Amino acid sequence: MQHTTGTDGWRSRALAVMPVGSSTNSKAPTMLPDEPEVIVRGRGGRVWDDRGREFIDFRCALGPITLGYADPRVDAAIRAQLDDGILFGHPHPLETTTAELFCSLVPGAEAARFLKTGGEALAAVIRIARAHTGRERVVQIGYNGWLNSLAAGARVLPGSTTAFVPGVPEALARLHHAVDWEDRETLDALFAEHGSEVAVILVAADYPSIPEAEGFYRYLRELADRHGALLAYDEMVTGFRVAVGGMAQATGVLPDLAVYGKGIANGMPLSVYCGRREVLAVLDRGEVVVTSTYGGEALSLAAATATMTIMRDEDVPGRLRELGTRLQDGLNALFVDAGLAIRLVGHPACPQFVGESAAVDRFVRASFVQGLSFYRVVYVNAAHTGADIAEALDRAGRACEAARG
Numbered sequence: 001m002q003h004t005t006g007t008d009g010w011r012s013r014a015l016a017v018m019p020v021g022s023s024t025n026s027k028a029p030t031m032l033p034d035e036p037e038v039i040v041r042g043r044g045g046r047v048w049d050d051r052g053r054e055f056i057d058f059r060c061a062l063g064p065i066t067l068g069y070a071d072p073r074v075d076a077a078i079r080a081q082l083d084d085g086i087l088f089g090h091p092h093p094l095e096t097t098t099a100e101l102f103c104s105l106v107p108g109a110e111a112a113r114f115l116k117t118g119g120e121a122l123a124a125v126i127r128i129a130r131a132h133t134g135r136e137r138v139v140q141i142g143y144n145g146w147l148n149s150l151a152a153g154a155r156v157l158p159g160s161t162t163a164f165v166p167g168v169p170e171a172l173a174r175l176h177h178a179v180d181w182e183d184r185e186t187l188d189a190l191f192a193e194h195g196s197e198v199a200v201i202l203v204a205a206d207y208p209s210i211p212e213a214e215g216f217y218r219y220l221r222e223l224a225d226r227h228g229a230l231l232a233y234d235e236m237v238t239g240f241r242v243a244v245g246g247m248a249q250a251t252g253v254l255p256d257l258a259v260y261g262k263g264i265a266n267g268m269p270l271s272v273y274c275g276r277r278e279v280l281a282v283l284d285r286g287e288v289v290v291t292s293t294y295g296g297e298a299l300s301l302a303a304a305t306a307t308m309t310i311m312r313d314e315d316v317p318g319r320l321r322e323l324g325t326r327l328q329d330g331l332n333a334l335f336v337d338a339g340l341a342i343r344l345v346g347h348p349a350c351p352q353f354v355g356e357s358a359a360v361d362r363f364v365r366a367s368f369v370q371g372l373s374f375y376r377v378v379y380v381n382a383a384h385t386g387a388d389i390a391e392a393l394d395r396a397g398r399a400c401e402a403a404r405g
Contacts, residue, residue, distance in 0.1 A: 068383020
């Protein structure tokens, strides 16, 4: 279905009926008229807006598109299941077989259940951890989704923090402790004071620091074990992108609990919370109730089965690493040549722009003009080709010239 307009002003229409103008804050355009107001179609590694403009896309729906837009194998799995139904009053076999496949691929996943979004899956992990340990305090490192940005100083979006959290009771916020990546001094002091009260350390990788993250993860594992706390990984971005098993596989350090999503179903809405069966047993015993009508929705499970099978058989994370390295190295060379105070830093499957924020904004805006769509975190997908990367770098060179001026 096409929604071509170019003149109706989708942004103003959206703002009239929808706070922020989008249900996802990070998707709301801030660089009009150069940035697309809406995207109406995607194919492979490219997207088109309502004005018919084509973009080589490195937003990838903010990470979920790992195989490429409209991947025919995933779409075929969705269509086949659609003929049999979407949702039922009892579990569909896909609920079990998808969990079996997931647990066979992800280190440390002895059992798994499904929800729809990262925020609710992270909420489930926190509740499970509190019930299993009988403790209340939660340590948050990194961006753990809007629902779990509960602590004063926590990340409310990947790139911003808040001194206080409107809408969160102070008594609840006091039980959540926001700590910066690699801030071992603060963690040591926090655990010296409250170690016997901490239920879980919940960590999301700092994207620019992923290549050197193993030491910090080993420190967190030892810290949690020493104080009887659980360790939980937020793998929403890193899982099935940095590696199939995310940071657990990349570092060899296994968590007690973890949350996956985004790339697992190539764009269909699905999240997974998983971990050690002993910890998840609070669900079997009925001590904690986490349940959702849509957790076992069959179209997303069919998409996840197809996506994970392709990931397993074709080493998609390896391809993302290869393509991402070409793009990352090429962009950084262009930034140096243009004298821009920007670098693309981190794992090549999900590196992040760092540097002078005004320069980053100028470059991203100029890139839209050149038919390139970037986000603060840069995502390639497996449908991008070497020719796409070469063309993107050619266009990015022109964007650098415009951003420098």
